[in-house]
Amino acid sequence: MSTIAAITVFVVAYLLIATERVPKTAAALAGAGLVLALGVVGSDEVFYSRDTGIDWDVIFLLLGMMIIVGVLRRTGVFEYTAIWAAKRAKGSPMRVMILLVLITAIASAFLDNVTTVLLIAPVTLLVCDRLGISPVPFLIAEVLASNIGGTATLIGDPPNIIIGSRAGLTFNDFLVNMAPIVAIELVALVVVLPWVFRGSFSVDPRRVADVMALNEREAIRDTRLLIQCAVVLAAVFAGFIGHSVFHLAPSVVALLGAGVLVLLSRTQPKDYLAGVEWETLLFFAGLFVMIGALVHTGVIADLARLAANATGGNALVAVMLILGVSALLSGVIDNIPYVATMSPLVADLVRDIGNPAHAEALWWSLALGADFGGNLTAVGASANVVMLGIARREGFPISFWEFTRKGAIVTALTVLLAAPYLWLRYFLLS
Structure with a gap:
């Protein structure tokens, strides 16, 4: 009965989220309340379990970075970056999108995709406001790029951290094995952007002329605060990159950075808390409980076990099946809990495969499937939820299906490119 109840509640809540009959935060929290009320899970499983509870590391990583971004916004640096990007692109919306997509993808590899989205979204909103165009296509394109770019490194996407811990893979292992396919995927993404977002690049020439006449340096309002933010952000980014050396989780690093910055800047609570997406955090909490x-x-x-058993002991079949199943399921249930559940099963498969290259390919297929599959729907990855929350708060709501129509195309493209890469590198050329 518990299994039926868990499935029923999740499916109903998911349909409500997808159809937007009720606000998604309300649907997620109601679903979470139901599985608790029905006794499917208890408070211990929800609040204290690493495997079945709320992922507090994700919640507090988001909270810390939202506070930092809230303080950073007061400096005017987002306006500066927006004007700089628009001028470098000569006011062309297409070139602006490509520039912001590449910045997002590269930054996501060395920070994490959620942090990058929090930093790039305000810039995007300002660029589009200056040019008088809708920011929706740009925000969607950037979050798709963040999930692709984050695949390149151990810290770029949360599922990679789980896989690295379980498989004993290092930052350099991810960089060497994942960066080549990510570079190919980014080129493919840039190529299809004009088609995926066709009709989104019309702009008034007068707006372009106005932007080109702006002086971006005049946008900086508080140089002292900007220096403080830069120092704290540099320390936070160093903490993200060296978290395995410092033995500090990214969530702790983000909270420490937020606390230090608030103290240094003497920012009032009403100012730095105004940038916190409380609805997004509550949505994540509800979603984590249902999953x-x-x-x-x-x-x-x-x-996951059914998928693993269907391989029949064939390593290549296992790799391709894990890639496809991971892309599909990660897009539906969020890639973090999926990878946490799937990684022990992949570890079992790895032990049964004699060829080291074939065995390693299983881990890379899991990473590629889960990370690229995060683009499939609006709830497939943490970065998606955060970006949609920001867009809604700023008055540009993005529906579940509007995102999914674009995300499904990019997911299909990236997975189709990943399959021959895995075959060529780990089977044909190994």
Whole structure:
């Protein structure tokens, strides 16, 4: 009965989120309340379990970075960057999109995609406001790029951290194995952007002329605060990159950075808390509880085990099946809990495969499938939810299906490119 209840609640809540019949935060929290009320999970599983509970590392990483961005916004640096980007692109919306997409992808590899989205979204909103165009296509394109770019490194996408820990893979392992395919995927993304977002690049020439006449340096309002933010952000980024050396989780680094910056800048609570996306944080909490119920009742493990058993001991079949299943399921249930559940099963498969290159390919197929699959729907990755939350708060709501129509195309493209890469590198050329 618990299994049926967990599945029913999740499916109903997911349909409500997808159809937008009710606000997605309300649907997620109601679903979480139901699985608790029905006894599918208890408070211990929800609040204290790493496997089935709320991922507090994600929640507090978001909270810390939202506070930092809230303080940083007061400096005027986002306006500066927006004007700089628009002028470098000569006011062309297409070139602006490509520039911001590349910046987002590269930054996502060395920070994490959620942090990058929090930093790039205000810039995008300002650029589009200056040019008098809708920011929606740009925000969607950037979050798609963040999930692709974050695939390149251990710290770029949260599922990679889980995989690296389980498989003993280092930052350099990810960079050497994932960066080549990510570079190919980014080129492909840039090529299809004009088609995927066709009709989104019309601009009034007068607006372009106005932007080109602006002096970006005049946008900086508080140089002293900007220096403080730069120092704190540099320390935070160093903490993200060296988290395995410092033994500090990214969430702790973000909270420390937020606390130090608030103290240094003497920013008032009403100012730095105004930038916190409380609805997004609550949505994540509700979603984690519902997915935790599926994990607790064994639903996700059963699905993953069925996929693993279908390989018949063939390493290439296993790699391709893991890639496809991971892309599909990660897009539906969020890639963090999916990878947490799937990684022990992949570890079992790895032990049964004699060829080291074939065995390693299983881990890379899981990473590629989960990270690229995060682009499939609006709830497939943490960065998606954060970006949609920002867009809604700024008055540019992006519907579940508007995102998914674009995301499904990019997911299909990236997975189709990843399959021959895995075959060529780990089977044909190994």
